[in-house]
Amino acid sequence: MKAAVIRFPGSNCDQDCVLALRDFGVETDFVWHKDESVAGYDIIALPGGFSYGDYLRCGAIARFSPIMPAIKQAAAAGTLVLGICNGFQILCEAGLLPGALIRNRDLHFRCEHLHVRVENVANPFLHTAKTGELLRIPIAHGEGSYTADAATLAELNRTGRVLLRYADSAGAALDAANPNGSAENIAGICNAARNVFGLMPHPERACDPRLGSIDGRVIFESILSTLGARLAA
């Protein structure tokens, strides 16, 4: 089982992501954005950060990096692709996920622990979680307000592709629990084939009990269990 963590210029959660994956025993490489192949990797992670300084628009320049055609190809072939924060923004810009992430509604960067509710577990990223389970995972972003047109939102809901929503500690996805103004409190979605997952919260920061939460582990455990089954097959 091998993981690639893509390093764009300005990626800054790349080291955290690599450490988290290695802690789960996954052989993990940094892959430079100027490389043109991701052959041999079972999971490709696009980490958080400020690729290309987030100049122009978050993720808008990274989508043109030399590595991106290979990632699109791998995604089309069914390889798991995980985009966290800036990685989610890049996946949207690259057209691997629908919609876009825009400036937080209060215009401020926000960093804090909050709750997300698991909406759907029929996917490789959350199948070891329970529907309705609350995960306490930090966010840290200035542009995390998910937006899409009504038809796209309806389609995401109809096909069970909204995987995470911001919720309060009682599990209600109320506006008061929405940190950034995301449509329908959306915190994470997947593509139609369910092998590309983008989310704004940082599960890699919620894996070590010393940091106050291990609720991010369920995402990595699900991925591992999916890949384990795939490799055994």
Next chain:
Amino acid sequence: MTEPQITPAIIAKHGITPDEYARIQSILGRDPNFTELGIFSVMWSEHCSYKNSKRELRKFPTTGPTVLVKAGEENAGVIDIGDGWAIAFKMESHNHPSAIEPFQGAATGVGGIIRDIFTMGARPVFSLNSLRFGPITGDGANVKTNRRLFAGVVAGIAHYGNCIDIPTIGGEVYFDESYDGNPLVNVFNLGILRHEQIARGAAKGIGNPVFYVGAETGRDGLAGAAFASRELTEESKQDRPAVQVGDPFKEKLLLEACLELLATDAVAGIQDMGAAGLTCSTCETASRGGTGVEIDLAKVPKRETGMTPYEIMLSESQERMLIIVKKGHEQTVVDIFEKWDLPYAEVGVVKDDGMMRVLNHGAVVAEIPARQLADEAPLYSREATPRPAPAPLDLAKLPATDCRAALLTLLAHPSIASKNWVWRQYDHMVRAGTMVLPGSDAAVFLVREANKILAATSDCNALYCALDPREGARIAVAEAARNLACAGAVPLATTDNLNFGNPHKPENFWQLRECVEGLAEGCVFFNAPVTGGNVSLYNESPAGTIDPTPTVGMVGLIEDEKHVTTSHFKTAGDAIILVGDLGHELGASHFLRAIHGLKAGPVPRMDYPRELAVQDAVRALIRSRLVKSAHDCSEGGLAVALAESCMGGEKHLGATIDLGPTGLRPDQALFNETQSRIVLSVAATNASAVLMLLELRGLPARRLGTVGGPDLKITADGETLTWPLANLHDTWHGAIARAMEA
């Protein structure tokens, strides 16, 4: 291109006195040309040379068994933390730029301190900041300006720090009229490295090539160091070109490229271009190396055309480094900087003649002995005039106070209120190591690669320093050490940022001297040598001089993750214990300031042996796993400390407190700021054991009450005051957001 003639007016405009000019003539053996005059003016500015403070700074303790690189030797001091690991850390100010352009001023402050750390070969792992502004509430004339400065500074720090994968995990923010028009922005960064990775800023090896790497040079920040060494005036806004513009993305690339390069064997020396840019980096590396450096400005990457040698040498464009490369290893530099798409150029060579020689297309434009320029600026001891000691406080003249309302007023005061509005804008969790989030007594960070747990804090009660600079500084060190003790840490070392007014005014210089001597005494006593820091003088605006603010940044080590302790109550039913006296000293308190509008009275007495005994006792109890929370009493006294312990955690827990017969006025009992006091919560079953252990150490201690319930209830002399927690929390938690949205 002809340079302006040197006239007395031009010399004066460069801030150079007639005596200093004579010294320049004697060093050169001739008159300087215009470029050379500019070079001397920035290198001999207070900002670069510390000419007015250096004699005082020599009073600091700078050595110790853990000191690997001493203060002043390099860009930052380096301290051993065991197992072959070390830390480099330092605090630096960007006050003047932030007064003029808060966003970029603060952002480039962060960028500068980070470069100081990775220049040492360390990977920066966290930042703190210590900020001061004029009031953001009330109807003062400057409130709107202060809000703009505060919002801009916080956004600037967030902009730079968030982008560059270094969490901002703690700090302090205070608001006081003395900072109207002259905010303080002190930024701290800490990096981690192996002992063998320490990099040096020396130009070693005659014949080695000198590389310029990083951003292109522009006209931004021209002579910023000289600008920072003047008072701010109405005309200062015209100095906006002296404020640099930061590009955190470029700095992130530069950081990664430099660390990648330092991991190879290619580098003989490395130095960042901060204040005084190319000038400072060339003459300092030459001076440290005992060599000379020759560079040709024609080879320097530039982003503007037609720049004169004067402009290139004095530019403070950000995100640039000077690297002395071992001859034969040039290709390694090229490969790494090509990979990261960063500009680089071989601009010169190390020489054996001790000169800093600047060429432009081969023609000499400046030639100055490097050591005299870098290290032999004139040093001054200014005249010092003591201010009268504050008069004793006559409590009888103080009107009686509604203590219930007073606690709410204190908790709503932006200096005491929760700073969540600030730190929520900072990424304080990147690098996945933040064990204690901002808001506790000290920030606690797990450095994964080293498997070490560090605690860090920054402290300075400038109100104390204004009334009694020596005692205020002694207390600042004690409070920093106390905050570390409350987190379970042992102090390792200190960095300081000395913010004062114009040193030519005798009262200001006296404050500087008193504070330095107070800090020095504290750093010796708490065994936390000074590893470096920064001096910012001329902090004056038309509104007046700032309160003396010697900010202390202190770092400690926590031996075991089980010792990590936070300040908020954990479990209903736990016993609340006060270590130390109930106290009575109301002088210089935030209570007097916020409720009665008084900056008056003697500051609380600081008894170092008692203070250390309290800290040692609490640390010992923490190590015995007897302590569930520990919080020191500081601004606002016992009542504020108790309220903060109720609200600091994710779930809020009330408390029922009985102070018994106090023999004090109620306001005195609740809000006095007597030092050396820590509020603990412990399991009820351990309460008597804890009290006995404290008694064995000869320390006063008492059980104050019990954790739990929906209210904070405090009884003193039979009178009970009750504050519903929800009310307290809303007041304290939302105060700054309300002020900013008003």
